Amino acid sequence: MVIMVGLNIAQSKKREKRDGRENLLGSGDETKHRSRNLKEIVSKYRKSKDPSSLAMSAKNKLVQRQEKLDKLSNQAEELEGTSEDYASMANELLKKMEKQKWWQIR
Structure with missing residues (x-):
């Protein structure tokens, strides 16, 4: 009986x-590879043959990438400042606690 339980x-x-x-990934049927014919692939990935539109697309992507890099840079600077503040507070607390005896800590 215990084994069955x-x-x-x-x-x-x-x-x-x-x-x-x-629930997370969906049923297995949806994740299986579906064969596509050449027309479907070409229509999905076809690029415009106009050089000016290609250049404009590349420029737009470059601008978007620069915006993302600027945002990351700002976040990194903010994180650096916050971590420096935290480190200085931790050092002040350490110095304060070094002066106290263990029974005086409240």
Whole structure:
């Protein structure tokens, strides 16, 4: 009887894990590769043959990339400043606690 209960618990855990994966990723049928013909691939990835539109597209992508890099740079500077403030506070606290005895800490 104990063995049967243990098997049922193990099976239910496997089922829960599988159901959770399906909820997260969808059913296995949706993730399978679908064969496409040449026309579908060409229509999806076809680029305009006009050099000016290609140059404009590249310029737009470059501007977007620069904006993202600027945003990351600003975030990094902010994080650096915050970490320096935290480090100085930690050092002040350490100096303050070094002067106190263990029984005086409140």
